Amino acid sequence: MTNYDLVLEGARIFTGGELVEANLGISEEKIAAISKDTLSGSRTLRIPGKTVLPGIVDMHAHIRDPGYTYKEDFETAGRAAAAGGVTMFVDMPNVEPPTASLETFEQKKKIAGAKSMVDFNHFVFPTLSEVQKVADAGAAGFKIFMVRGAYPHDPRIAVEDHGTLYRMFAAVQKTGLPCLVHPSNMSLFEEFYKEHREAEPNDKEYISFGKAYIEELIYGTSVSVLVMLAKKTGVRLHLVHTHSTMAIEILRKAKKEGYDITAQADPKYFITTEEELHRLGALVLPGGLLAKERVETVWKALNTGVIDVLATDHAPHTKEEVNRIMDEDPWKAPFGCPQLEHYLSVFLTEVNNGRMSLDQLVKVASTNPAKILGVFPRKGAIQVGADADLVVVDMKGQKVLTSEKVYSKVGWTPYEGRKVTGVPVATVRRGEVIMENGEVIGKPGSGVFVPPLNRKPAVRSQEPQ
Numbered sequence: 001m002t003n004y005d006l007v008l009e010g011a012r013i014f015t016g017g018e019l020v021e022a023n024l025g026i027s028e029e030k031i032a033a034i035s036k037d038t039l040s041g042s043r044t045l046r047i048p049g050k051t052v053l054p055g056i057v058d059m060h061a062h063i064r065d066p067g068y069t070y071k072e073d074f075e076t077a078g079r080a081a082a083a084g085g086v087t088m089f090v091d092m093p094n095v096e097p098p099t100a101s102l103e104t105f106e107q108k109k110k111i112a113g114a115k116s117m118v119d120f121n122h123f124v125f126p127t128l129s130e131v132q133k134v135a136d137a138g139a140a141g142f143k144i145f146m147v148r149g150a151y152p153h154d155p156r157i158a159v160e161d162h163g164t165l166y167r168m169f170a171a172v173q174k175t176g177l178p179c180l181v182h183p184s185n186m187s188l189f190e191e192f193y194k195e196h197r198e199a200e201p202n203d204k205e206y207i208s209f210g211k212a213y214i215e216e217l218i219y220g221t222s223v224s225v226l227v228m229l230a231k232k233t234g235v236r237l238h239l240v241h242t243h244s245t246m247a248i249e250i251l252r253k254a255k256k257e258g259y260d261i262t263a264q265a266d267p268k269y270f271i272t273t274e275e276e277l278h279r280l281g282a283l284v285l286p287g288g289l290l291a292k293e294r295v296e297t298v299w300k301a302l303n304t305g306v307i308d309v310l311a312t313d314h315a316p317h318t319k320e321e322v323n324r325i326m327d328e329d330p331w332k333a334p335f336g337c338p339q340l341e342h343y344l345s346v347f348l349t350e351v352n353n354g355r356m357s358l359d360q361l362v363k364v365a366s367t368n369p370a371k372i373l374g375v376f377p378r379k380g381a382i383q384v385g386a387d388a389d390l391v392v393v394d395m396k397g398q399k400v401l402t403s404e405k406v407y408s409k410v411g412w413t414p415y416e417g418r419k420v421t422g423v424p425v426a427t428v429r430r431g432e433v434i435m436e437n438g439e440v441i442g443k444p445g446s447g448v449f450v451p452p453l454n455r456k457p458a459v460r461s462q463e464p465q
């Protein structure tokens with residue numbers, strides 16, 4: 001009888017799009033058996049009543065390393081990821097120095113390899129002379145910010161000019177890798193800010209700023225240009241922060257026409273409540289400001305395959321930095337929040353509430369990102385031969401989220417005081433248990449760099465409805 005390295009026994013396994021009562025056998029970092037039979041292992045985790053999902057693949061994490069390691073680094077982010085069931089993340093280029101060349105990409109790869117306990121890759125700003133070299137070195141893809149201002153929206157890696165965007169898209173298209181864009185329209189943003197100040201002078205400045213930041217037309221105008229440029233160049237455009245009705249309409253249409261354009265939702269825009277905004281202030285910004293109908297539109301797009309991915313946009317800043325938004329000039333202070341640890345619990349709660357099926361959550365948080373990154377089916381699925389990247393969840397487990405025991409270096413959560421039903425209780429990364437009973441036990445530096453297996457994956461995972 002085969003002896004596996006690790007056996008998970010007695011749980012319900014999410015495989016082939018459904019939950020199956022089975023045992024899992026893991027050998028040499030891979031899933032080796034999914035079976036109703038009793039399996040023998042060097043170690044067996046008996047987990048009756050628990051549910052086993054593919055590990056979360058987060059394609060939008062700001063790890064802050066190098067340059068801003070007082071906020072986060074690959075060691076602390078790796079722990080936070082392990083705590084939250086994330087077994088692979090891809091981080092962003094707005095660090096110091098910005099990841100915008102082969103050299104800075106290789107530097108970061110080394111840092112992450114020494115510190116991260118979850119698997120990783122990086123998005124790089126597409127400096128034209130570097131695009132092909134970075135792609136050949138195994139990068140996950142490219143990222144452009146259209147939003148520009150103070151850190152974290154570093155003007156050195158911001159592009160709004162259509163000609164430059166066009167040239168960059170054309171260069172990235174040749175690599176077959178995705179090009180992520182944070183859509184924005186800076187002049188409209190500034191105009192809307194003035195309008196909100198005039199219309200509601202009693203609003204705090206950061207509230208006017210938040211209201212301007214989410215204005216429909218900012219996304220409608222920028223996304224329509226981006227989609228046109230993507231159609232022209234054939235680049236695999238991936239839109240981040242999708243929360244506007246206009247953007248979703250444009251996206252739905254482009255997908256129907258068969259273009260390889262994908263998008264992701266960012267939890268902070270639509271999951272935070274008005275009550276939380278009042279209680280926690282800028283820590284949840286711009287959450288709590290989106291109109292109810294727009295929140296519904298985002299949910300519908302996520303549930304029907306128009307939005308492909310639910311990423312974390314894990315964006316840690318110290319509490320003091322974020323709170324400066326409320327006391328000083330909101331244009332000069334950063335906003336964003338740590339998400340890696342708690343977002344799975346928050347969305348499992350939504351599954352329990354009937355807002356989303358478990359199947360759809362697995363798709364948007366694990367399978368689809370793995371496909372877009374070209375790492376499927378090594379990642380993003382529980383099947384024989386795949387990496388044994390798993391998160392064991394207790395669908396009925398309840399807790400109140402707090403900042404008390406948070407692994408992220410900044411030590412706070414935007415979900416302070418939120419009651420959740422559905423909690424990750426163990427995380428397995430390539431066959432190694434790196435979190436058990438809420439305690440992170442993995443070793444920093446045990447994560448590996450994961451290059452795309454292929455550069456032109458089939459990303460159309462669902463026909464949009």
Ligand SMILES: [Zn+2]
Pocket residue numbers: 060062092313315
């Ligand atoms: Zn981001």
